[in-house]
Amino acid sequence: MNARDTARAFLLATTGEARLEWRTAFTTDGTDEPTGIVPVCADEDHEPDDGSVYSCCPEPAIECGSHPVAAYLAELLNTDRGAA
């Protein structure tokens, strides 16, 4: 099993969804821009424009060290949702 399939199996087991949609998120306090990624939150009280991470949000929240890298990884992962 390749890394993508392994990760999808893990995410399916832990979140119930193998092909999560990701967003950038404020995973570190005090940054001007979001420097991490987290799966998109389905909680109706969590505004889509709110980049913070709350207890309503699905795991995992991943700190990426910079906004450009976080944005790139979210874009890559979302593109990969449609790959075989």
Ligand SMILES: [Zn+2]
């Ligand atoms: Zn949330």
